[in-house]
Amino acid sequence: MAQKFQTLPGFRDFYPAECAARNYVFDTWRRVARRYGFVEYEGPILEPTDLYRKKSGNEIVNQLFCFEDKGERDVSMRPELTPTLARMAAARQRDFKKPLRWFSIGQFFRYEKHQKGRGREFYQFNCDILGEDSIIADAELMALAIDLMLELGFTANDFKIRISDRQAWVSYAIDQGVAEESLTDFLQIVDKMERTPPEKTEEKLQPLGLSLAGIEAFIESGAEASDSLKEVITNLEARGLGNYIEVDLGIVRGLAYYTGPVFEIFDIGKGMRAVAGGGRYDQLIGLIGGVEMSACGFAMGDMVITDLVRETEKPAALLEAAIVSGQSVDVYVVEADPSKKSATAQVVQSLRSDGFSVHYAFADMKVGKQFQTAEQSGAAHAVVVGSEFPEVGIKDLSDRSEEKVSFEALGAALKRHKAS
């Protein structure tokens, strides 16, 4: 008996419908990024494990698909793109005009508990501006993130972009006398506040000489707390994107390396899931790549956004249409006379040369069965090749009307039908 093979836990098979859905999300990411003038790049899926240790410390190894290759190298399937971006940008930074506007669509791997919205493998859109200090670059990324959501069919009722400023928190802490070496601890406390009982937070703040009331008052002050945020908001409002923004200083984002504005796109339905996030990280390229370069960027994974698309009416309808069109053909060629095999081959080839996607039966099949298959193929028209070839029939599969044309005139006639 044949051994039964299965997909590894946390990995996905993309059958045609799922692959069409994946491609729809990819196409949307790519189209919006190109509109913003970003160029695509890609790095290797396998990198030296030290590249990830350098950024995240040794604990990261527990979440990696890492191993020793046949050349005794300590290698890992990439869990994220930023270290690769830092390596690549630093290695050839002289070859590119600043600022770099780079995006990438690729696959990533994390060995973690498999659960809804989180697999051991996922795709991610990464979008970064390197070598630009202006706060307008941060606003540009936020606008791009908002436009991704709009392009997928979401409205202001479905999502918000929460914006904050890591630097404002650092200034606040320094003003309050927090020592430089305690800043990371302090940001961790703020990051965890929402999910921590207030007494507990108060207790953690005390050694730093801070109070929960003071922190809450600072969060209340909103955009007033940060000139950067005020500038970002003015810019996004000028673009007409004002009603997607929510200033929320409670967002600091856990990762140690952010240095300025940070943001998250989140679903305002009951899920409240983060679908994208990022911010400014001016020191990381220097740390990993050895070349100082200011940077800001964000990432969006494919799993949460695809779930959200499927759950939301208009985005789901757009996705469904893309799935159908990704699996349909334009024309089905029916061979009404089995002695006309060469004519069928000629017609099929000629239609494809005209750019139509074409199905037909490879083996002999009753004409009625061919028409039935034609209807299942999603084709709007059947072209009927029979004994009267080079005259052929064009049958409209919705209203069943039929027109006879010469083979030479077929392509033009079909284009006319499609346009009407």
Add this chain to the structure above:
Amino acid sequence: MAQKFQTLPGFRDFYPAECAARNYVFDTWRRVARRYGFVEYEGPILEPTDLYRKKSGNEIVNQLFCFEDKGERDVSMRPELTPTLARMAAARQRDFKKPLRWFSIGQFFRYEKHQKGRGREFYQFNCDILGEDSIIADAELMALAIDLMLELGFTANDFKIRISDRQAWVSYAIDQGVAEESLTDFLQIVDKMERTPPEKTEEKLQPLGLSLAGIEAFIESGAEASDSLKEVITNLEARGLGNYIEVDLGIVRGLAYYTGPVFEIFDIGKGMRAVAGGGRYDQLIGLIGGVEMSACGFAMGDMVITDLVRETEKPAALLEAAIVSGQSVDVYVVEADPSKKSATAQVVQSLRSDGFSVHYAFADMKVGKQFQTAEQSGAAHAVVVGSEFPEVGIKDLSDRSEEKVSFEALGAALKRHKAS
């Protein structure tokens, strides 16, 4: 000092120009496959190592990036797609109408010596028809392979498709009294003939009761040796693809699992490199997936074909144009008055909503410098936002002519310019 990180040997960084070249090849593969009515699918990059052992025996492990994952599973980065296809198709074969016409574009990994045209990582286009016995399916795949080459800009002077029939060899051997259990050995001898001294081949044929002269006469007989090949040729000729074909019974393709027609696309320049290959393999899905299903397919890797494109005049020009357009924008917005930041943001956003790709300077920049950057951006037009906003200027960057329009009329005016 920062540690210097490097790409692993045999792996590639795709900087924007290389990524645009990669995407151009992918787009071509996808466009032609869609025209043939194939639907895209994708499997996991990591699979149980046993899946590959089942198809290729234990020796395959020497060429794999294989390791034990944190859950003590013996896993491998995939070296090819066919076993995954067999697993997927068998698992859900009842859900799909036969024949399946499936294609995939994905990345594969083999731990082998790194050399020109062969890396440890490569992309591959896979295209298969499952559940179809008709020889027309084989011809369909050959036509698709030829059309890929034509779509890339190659002509009959650049490549040929060599076709052969594994089954014809099996019939010949049986007619000559070769025992069933010696058939694989026999096919290996024929496969290696071209690269083996004649005396050596003669010596290997003797125990099977065969002679080199007999084998050579059979190869000479060409299409006469196989009714399948005659049918394939008639079909390809009807499609107008006759002058790309070369019958060459010397091709048997090494892999043990082929059962019918086999083919290779090869470069007829001095390189004589195989750029794609495949054939019929009616037993493999049953062996791996446990469900009997006839099958034929072929694969084309990205490395040899991209080298060949770059070396050939017309294909290289098409590629070059794709690389340029993949990195250019349509419009560059010049801010002639630095107090008009909000107007600039508004203009940029509005142009992007109209579908234009747009660059502009994030930080303040002298107007002359902005125009210089505009020219480097590949934009055909600059839109100038100055003190007279909401009136803006459209500057044609090739002939330097300028037109003034109101902001409301900008999108329509630019579309007119682009069309003219």
